[in-house]
Amino acid sequence: MSNTIKFQIIDVFTSEPFGGNPLAIFDKADGLSAEQMLKIAKELNLSESVFLNQATAEADVKMRIFTPGMELPTAGHPTIGTAFYLLKEKGIQPKKQNELHLEQNIGNLKVQYEKIGNEISKILMEQPLPKFEQTFKDKKLVASLLSIEENEIEEDFPCRIVNCGNPFLMVPVKTLSSVQNLRLNNELFNEILDEIFITGVMAFTLETDHPDHLTHSRMFAPHIGVPEDPATGSAHGPLACYLHNYNMADLSELSIGEQGYELGRPSQIKMRIVQEDGKISKVLVGGSCVPIGNGEIRIPE
Incomplete structure (x- = not known):
């Protein structure tokens, strides 16, 4: 692994730049330890940073979510932002039509979406029952x-x-x-x-x-x-x-x-x-x- 890792920043829950909640997404982070992820999240000092890893057979990707202080079992804006990144920026083809499965520490979360041409709309995550x-x-x-x-x-x-x-x-x-x-x-x-x-x-x-x-x-x-x-x-x-x-x-x-x-x-x-x-x-x-x-x-x- 290189001694650097690339990331992308996405503003989530907004249609205007520099609104919403910024999210850093690190792709191909399989080689990082939890301690390294936490240090990187603390350095960026955003509400959350996401690290993507290879998923199990049931999910499309595994994601780990870190605040500057700890790892979270799940979180909303990282889930929506990661779904947007995978579908729009990376062009992933989910295993199920119009449904992305993201492996998190609480299990697999479903994200519904609609795609018209190259545009992704109506990204909705299904959260655990209350x-x-x-x-x-x-x-x-x-x-x-x-x-x-x-x-x-x-x-x-x-x-x-x-x-x-x-x-x-x-x-x-x-x-x-x-x-x-x-x-x-x-x-x-x-x-x-x-x-x-x-x-x-x-x-x-x-x-x-x-x-x-x-x-x-x-x-x-x-x-x-x-x-x-x-x-x-x-x-x-x-x-x-x-x-x-x-x-x-x-x-x-x-x-x-x-x-x-x-x-x-x-x-x-x-x-x-x-x-x-x-x-x-x-x-x-x-x-x-x-x-x-x-x-x-x-x-x-």
Whole structure:
């Protein structure tokens, strides 16, 4: 193996360059150890970096996902970005028509897509079915975590952990201005993490910047090297399930969640819930991508 490895950067969950969430993708990374991947991810300091390896017989490719702080079992914007890269930039021919299978640490994930000529559209990942976990009954504690007042959190809906591969604490906030002005209390967050692990805190409201969007959100995960994420696909699956479970919104058609506006990286994440016999049968999350550039980096020893 050469002492350098090439990568491509793609902005995910946006149709405009320099919006959304940037992703670095390293192809042919089979020779790298987990320690080397983590060092490279920390050097680039993006929310996530992806390293592609040869897959098992069932999948089209194996991908490993690293934040600057740790490896993740799954993640949304790396999945969508990798699918776009493989289909559009690399021209891969998946084993199944209109369905890409990506091997991740939680197993194989399906990504649906449509292809018209050379254009790839409607990239949607199918996330694991939700697990509704611990409820934080002390809303005063949650308000302190976000540096807001307790009455800024919705009274009729719980602060609850929802897991579609990664556990996120969902916090329903009343107004857009409250979400825009909140600040994560890192000291209190570390105290909560001593009791229970969560991937991040997802604060959201049904008030939005764009009238056609359903939600406005911010996601914080400083313990995994992501102080605030511009776009979090793996949190929008749980968000869609939360909205559906508590009858806050109809997710039977594709809806758009906005994120990253406070960071100057506007992002639009598509989400949808499919039901069978009154139960959630599919959790779909997707969006658009824009190639930004490429380069190479020295492989750490």
